Amino acid sequence: MKQIEIIETGYYLPKKEILNEYLQKKLNLEDDYIKKMTGIEKRYYTETETIEYMALESVKNIFEKNKKINKEQIGLIIVATTTPNKYMPGIANYIQKNLNIPNCSAFDILAGCNGYITAFDIASTYIQLEKIQKALVVGVDILSQYTDDKDVGTSIILSDGAGAILLGGQNQEKKYFSKIISQGNKNEILTCSKEEKIYMNGKEIYKYAVTEPVKMIKNILEQSNISLDDIKYIIPHQSNERIMKAISNRLKLPEDKLYMNIQNIGNTFCASIPIAINEMYEQNMLQKGDKVILLGYGGGLNTGCILLEI
Amino acid sequence: MKQIEIIETGYYLPKKEILNEYLQKKLNLEDDYIKKMTGIEKRYYTETETIEYMALESVKNIFEKNKKINKEQIGLIIVATTTPNKYMPGIANYIQKNLNIPNCSAFDILAGCNGYITAFDIASTYIQLEKIQKALVVGVDILSQYTDDKDVGTSIILSDGAGAILLGGQNQEKKYFSKIISQGNKNEILTCSKEEKIYMNGKEIYKYAVTEPVKMIKNILEQSNISLDDIKYIIPHQSNERIMKAISNRLKLPEDKLYMNIQNIGNTFCASIPIAINEMYEQNMLQKGDKVILLGYGGGLNTGCILLEI
Numbered sequence: 001m002k003q004i005e006i007i008e009t010g011y012y013l014p015k016k017e018i019l020n021e022y023l024q025k026k027l028n029l030e031d032d033y034i035k036k037m038t039g040i041e042k043r044y045y046t047e048t049e050t051i052e053y054m055a056l057e058s059v060k061n062i063f064e065k066n067k068k069i070n071k072e073q074i075g076l077i078i079v080a081t082t083t084p085n086k087y088m089p090g091i092a093n094y095i096q097k098n099l100n101i102p103n104c105s106a107f108d109i110l111a112g113c114n115g116y117i118t119a120f121d122i123a124s125t126y127i128q129l130e131k132i133q134k135a136l137v138v139g140v141d142i143l144s145q146y147t148d149d150k151d152v153g154t155s156i157i158l159s160d161g162a163g164a165i166l167l168g169g170q171n172q173e174k175k176y177f178s179k180i181i182s183q184g185n186k187n188e189i190l191t192c193s194k195e196e197k198i199y200m201n202g203k204e205i206y207k208y209a210v211t212e213p214v215k216m217i218k219n220i221l222e223q224s225n226i227s228l229d230d231i232k233y234i235i236p237h238q239s240n241e242r243i244m245k246a247i248s249n250r251l252k253l254p255e256d257k258l259y260m261n262i263q264n265i266g267n268t269f270c271a272s273i274p275i276a277i278n279e280m281y282e283q284n285m286l287q288k289g290d291k292v293i294l295l296g297y298g299g300g301l302n303t304g305c306i307l308l309e310i
Numbered sequence: 311m312k313q314i315e316i317i318e319t320g321y322y323l324p325k326k327e328i329l330n331e332y333l334q335k336k337l338n339l340e341d342d343y344i345k346k347m348t349g350i351e352k353r354y355y356t357e358t359e360t361i362e363y364m365a366l367e368s369v370k371n372i373f374e375k376n377k378k379i380n381k382e383q384i385g386l387i388i389v390a391t392t393t394p395n396k397y398m399p400g401i402a403n404y405i406q407k408n409l410n411i412p413n414c415s416a417f418d419i420l421a422g423c424n425g426y427i428t429a430f431d432i433a434s435t436y437i438q439l440e441k442i443q444k445a446l447v448v449g450v451d452i453l454s455q456y457t458d459d460k461d462v463g464t465s466i467i468l469s470d471g472a473g474a475i476l477l478g479g480q481n482q483e484k485k486y487f488s489k490i491i492s493q494g495n496k497n498e499i500l501t502c503s504k505e506e507k508i509y510m511n512g513k514e515i516y517k518y519a520v521t522e523p524v525k526m527i528k529n530i531l532e533q534s535n536i537s538l539d540d541i542k543y544i545i546p547h548q549s550n551e552r553i554m555k556a557i558s559n560r561l562k563l564p565e566d567k568l569y570m571n572i573q574n575i576g577n578t579f580c581a582s583i584p585i586a587i588n589e590m591y592e593q594n595m596l597q598k599g600d601k602v603i604l605l606g607y608g609g610g611l612n613t614g615c616i617l618l619e620i
Contacts, residue, residue, distance in 0.1 A: 001439075077492075085504050088392050088422040088609035089497040097494020105490035106610065107428050111417035112398040118417050122432055129311075129439050131488075178441075180415035182387075184399070184407020193396040194504055299398035300416065 002169030009278035010061030039241020043159030043266030058162035075132025080115030113298025139270035159266030163274025180304035312479030320371030349551020353469030353576030368472035385442025390425030423608025449580035469576030473584025490614035
């Protein structure tokens with residue numbers, strides 16, 4: 001069995017920056033309301049960029065940074081999204097075509113905001129079993145197009161972006177544990193469909209997001225027999241600063257152990273975790289041997305955790 | 311490593327049967343045109359049934375036939391579709407909720423008409439690696455809603471349906487080989503999107519479908535070192551009788567070795583392979599030790615093969 005390693009990371013954010021002032025004016029909100037409620041200071045919205053374009057750019061960023069990647073070794077391209085435009089061919093197929101990746105299977109998954117964890121774990125399972133050598137795992141969402149202009153709760157949080165990771169396998173022993181659980185009861189509290197914008201019951205989402213993800217982290221630590229003290233960072237889906245701080249408090253985490261970048265990016269659903277990991281690599285925050293927990297949660301309701309040794 | 315076994319199968323077809331006469335009249339076609347061009351005699355269209363309902367019914371059919379299934383052992387529900395309605399929660403989440411399956415991860419995948427092969431192989435990989443014990447793999451599409459009434463090429467072929475298989479693992483050695491390849495060039499010949507109906511360039515699809523799937527079968531036989539003579543059945547995606555007969559001819563298959571049920575069901579995209587497997591079990595055509603090849607092909611372009619020992 002192979003062990004999972006992150007080979008390279010990439011990201012793409014739309015060109016158009018949206019500051020709180022613009023949204024506060026548009027939504028008739030007080031100054032500083034958005035920062036106070038969500039922790040967000042700015043986010044990016046697509047104008048002409050399509051979801052396929054954003055996903056492709058995030059993968060191109062990987063190839064720009066790392067010239068040694070052998071495309072022939074990539075056996076899988078998985079794209080996690082909640083806002084697909086084309087159902088066939090998928091976004092993953094668009095990446096396969098444009099980067100001319102010759103020997104791979106490409107598909108998209110729909111698993112809500114936990115989608116990146118689901119896609120990452122599928123890719124890892126294929127690599128562990130040596131069915132493939134390397135996999136591109138992409139998370140992308142254009143939430144600005146699915147946000148009801150009059151819905152303050154979603155308008156102040158949601159944004160657009162793409163993140164990508166190239167995963168590979170190696171022989172040196174490394175920790176990898178994963179657990180994903182879907183709980184259908186109350187799945188009406190966070191929805192998105194072909195004909196409807198994103199609906200979010202903020203109160204109920206808060207209640208869910210500060211309990212189930214915490215349970216999941218405790219569960220994965222128990223399963224792996226690793227102490228929270230031995231975890232360098234928890235890298236959560238960037239839902240809302242309040243939710244993330246509550247998760248951190250309930251776990252009694254030291255400050256800065258839970259990585260947050262929502263202030264500059266907003267909530268990008270499936271893209272939030274790979275964008276965060278990419279940022280952490282760019283800031284030299286992750287070193288070989290570090291143990292981290294990736295934490296996904298959201299619509300479905302799906303909650304997922306991956307304990308990974310860098 | 312566990313070996314893959316099919317524990318139970320199920321299906322659902324909409325209540326409303328549509329005969330060729332109805333479509334020929336509506337499309338102003340000659341008598342027998344549809345049978346002659348596609349091999350199809352009838353198909354089923356949804357009226358009030360939703361895609362979630364159809365998928366759920368196909369899984370309920372599994373539980374009706376097999377009362378011994380322990381829901382707690384099901385670790386994964388994957389739904390392959392090309393015509394999603396809700397993006398979050400997904401169809402798999404709907405099944406999880408309604409059947410109260412407690413310890414599983416549920417998600418949907420978009421991989422065109424090859425989606426069922428992709429989903430089946432994901433589930434198999436998790437079972438092989440013993441990350442889970444059992445998986446529900448569902449294929450469902452409502453193509454009647456994505457068919458342009460004026461487009462004869464798609465109107466005479468496409469239909470609605472759902473099929474499901476419960477997969478498990480066992481220790482006795484059994485053959486399992488899989489290969490899925492995405493080829494983006496020419497991926498504009500078969501498309502479906504949020505805002506557009508299904509587009510199919512029939513001529514180009516025919517050219518692709520009678521070459522790449524044949525190559526793929528030869529490839530998997532070589533990879534597994536198994537002779538075509540040792541394969542009891544090839545179970546292809548039910549695209550069109552002409553395509554399937556051409557594949558059969560190119561492989562020099564004896565009559566009846568390539569399973570066809572398109573005449574009574576039409577082309578149901580992601581549902582066609584599980585519906586076919588379900589039918590074959592109901593007709594006692596599959597016995598322990600039989601080797602079969604599941605063959606998927608279609609939009610993406612994605613082509614996939616699974617050589618499976620029953």
